[in-house]
Amino acid sequence: MTLTTIIPSMRRVIPDPIVARHWPARTAARLDDVVIAAVSLHRLAQVCGTPCVHTAAAIVPGTGGHASQDETVSVVVTRVTRIDDRAGVRLLQLDADLTNVDVLPMDARLIARISTAHSTPTLLGARGLSTVLPADLVVGDLLAIPCTDVATLHDLRSNDGEPYGRCGR
Template structure:
């Protein structure tokens, strides 16, 4: 458990730590963004729209998917559900525990959240701040080639 998970208000002044092995080499987190190879993922999404991909010129993992939250609901047993505009569920796909909020710092507590693709197919259960919802932007590192999993829906790719 990280300090920012225990004291969520710290996320306004220090970034959540990244699992370095899950992200392209040289990736760094800020309080409101993730920068991969000098490219802001939040800025990439504003420029290209979502879903979009950033391909780093590094060894694996080298692809990051940026997606938008389309909808938020709650199951009958109280589990939060986020519907994203993209998904990547294939083996060796997205590293869902590393899913990051982009564009703002949240000081809300972490809650279990079910992440789904646009067809509402569950992808993973992760801990996200309780206030994440539409139209928040999220970034997640991916292994392999997520372009196939996106089914041609990716609007931008940057190398």
């Protein structure tokens, strides 16, 4: 358990920590963003729209964070489009179907704003991927979700089943 989990108001002065081995090399958590090799995921979403994908060098296991020369991983940035709270279960609908992407939902994090609300169990999308996110999420919030391998924008599907094919749509 982290300090920001116990005292969420601390997120105003220190970022939620990340599990480095689940993110690309040279990933840095910021108060309201994740920056990967000098690329702000919040800015990427502003430029490309959502969903969007950032791919970068993976971390070589057991090296303390050294970048791999030949392995890459991705991070998906997606927007919350609907929130359903039913019988104590919180379900977020996203602007992308993550069915074809091997994401690490427990490492999903809110970007583009700072939340000081306590975290709560949450299910993501149609697959009902289990995670823990701030209780004050609203429609329009951005989430960054790391993947275990390379994902492409084409792997993401809109809620009507159509593949995305380029930056934005």
